[in-house]
Amino acid sequence: MNSKQWQCVDAGSDYCPCHLAEENSCIICTQLQGKGYCDCNWMGVCIYDEFYFAGNKKKGVRESREYPVVGSKVIGKIIFLTIKVTRYMARVLKQPGSYVFIRNKHSDYFFDVPISIMDCDEEKSVIKIAVEICGVKTKKLTDHGGTVIVRGPYWNGIFGLNALKTTQNARCLVLARGIAQAPAILSIKHLLKNNNVVDIIVNKRTDEHNFIKEYLGEPIREVNMPSDDVAILCRELMKENNYKLIFIGGSDPLQNKIIECIQETDDVKFVTTNNNPICCGEGICGSCVKKDKSGALVKTCKAQRI
Numbered sequence: 001m002n003s004k005q006w007q008c009v010d011a012g013s014d015y016c017p018c019h020l021a022e023e024n025s026c027i028i029c030t031q032l033q034g035k036g037y038c039d040c041n042w043m044g045v046c047i048y049d050e051f052y053f054a055g056n057k058k059k060g061v062r063e064s065r066e067y068p069v070v071g072s073k074v075i076g077k078i079i080f081l082t083i084k085v086t087r088y089m090a091r092v093l094k095q096p097g098s099y100v101f102i103r104n105k106h107s108d109y110f111f112d113v114p115i116s117i118m119d120c121d122e123e124k125s126v127i128k129i130a131v132e133i134c135g136v137k138t139k140k141l142t143d144h145g146g147t148v149i150v151r152g153p154y155w156n157g158i159f160g161l162n163a164l165k166t167t168q169n170a171r172c173l174v175l176a177r178g179i180a181q182a183p184a185i186l187s188i189k190h191l192l193k194n195n196n197v198v199d200i201i202v203n204k205r206t207d208e209h210n211f212i213k214e215y216l217g218e219p220i221r222e223v224n225m226p227s228d229d230v231a232i233l234c235r236e237l238m239k240e241n242n243y244k245l246i247f248i249g250g251s252d253p254l255q256n257k258i259i260e261c262i263q264e265t266d267d268v269k270f271v272t273t274n275n276n277p278i279c280c281g282e283g284i285c286g287s288c289v290k291k292d293k294s295g296a297l298v299k300t301c302k303a304q305r306i
């Protein structure tokens with residue numbers, strides 16, 4: 001993995017240096033990759049310095065903790081939970097791309113399921129999540145009994161965070177299908193805070209709950225996202241509006257369809273949901289690893305392309 005092409009989402013955070021530094025596998029620092037020389041693109045506090053002055057040790061790790069559920073409702077296959085967390089957790093989870101691992105308190109740690117933060121109220125110290133009930137792990141959350149185990153904070157739920165955070169005074173397009181509306185909400189809020197105009201398109205399906213409008217008003221369009229209509233519509237809208245950023249919340253095939261269609265014609269930044277299987281979130285277990293274009297293995301739970 002080329003540390004000049006990839007950034008670590010945890011770099012400079014309360015959790016850096018991490019286990020990977022102790023194992024000579026830091027995503028950014030060549031010293032902490034065992035190479036014996038400095039050659040990184042990281043602009044923050046030197047990770048090697050931090051590690052060295054801490055006695056060649058990592059910083060603290062994220063812990064699992066039980067938190068009360070203060071709001072819970074079910075709409076169709078989706079359970080919406082409001083969880084009272086610490087002030088610290090609410091503060092660090094309000095940025096786009098944030099997610100936590102969550103499980104029923106009676107389940108073992110391997111029931112941990114990564115779930116995006118849909119909304120966050122720092123004043124009240126609450127986070128809101130939406131969970132689509134589909135398999136063994138998520139089914140266990142339906143009978144939470146008033147508390148859940150949460151591990152976090154984690155931030156790599158979205159690729160293209162740098163573009164999302166730096167786009168200002170521009171027109172942007174957000175496409176969100178199904179449960180991917182959840183990570184879209186913090187992202188849209190961030191874009192609006194940065195004085196962008198945001199057009200929102202959701203999937204058109206009668207049995208799909210479009211909860212994005214509860215937060216942000218009517219989407220501009222509903223379109224059948226599994227069909228090619230969505231790519232054609234995006235291309236048309238792109239010509240009219242010259243979007244500087246397109247957020248795609250949905251499956252990899254949906255993302256690829258839109259990116260291929262737009263890239264042919266225009267220069268635009270893409271921000272996409274991270275759809276890879278994530279288990280540890282710490283760059284250790286390997287479940288999220290993907291090959292990049294050069295064939296290098298990338299830990300997608302932590303890595304962001306520069």
Ligand SMILES: Cc1cc2nc3c(=O)[nH]c(=O)nc-3n(C[C@H](O)[C@H](O)[C@H](O)COP(=O)(O)OP(=O)(O)OC[C@H]3O[C@@H](n4cnc5c(N)ncnc54)[C@H](O)[C@@H]3O)c2cc1C
Pocket residue numbers: 099113114115116117129130131132133134135136137138139156157179182183274275276277278279
């Ligand atoms: C960063 C991130 C944020 C997510 N945010 C949300 C969210 O806000 N709401 C929501 O409902 N879902 C979200 N998911 C997806 C959610 O984690 C999976 O639906 C869940 O793990 C399925 O587990 P299961 O045992 O219930 O179902 P399974 O039957 O095991 O799986 C159902 C589907 O989920 C996928 N999946 C299973 N385990 C994982 C895993 N550890 N990581 C990723 N995908 C997995 C499977 O490949 C399959 O496609 C997110 C996933 C990631 C990676």
Ligand code: FES
Pocket residue numbers: 277278279280281282283284285286287288289299300301302
């Ligand atoms: S989820 Fe374990 S290495 Fe990325």
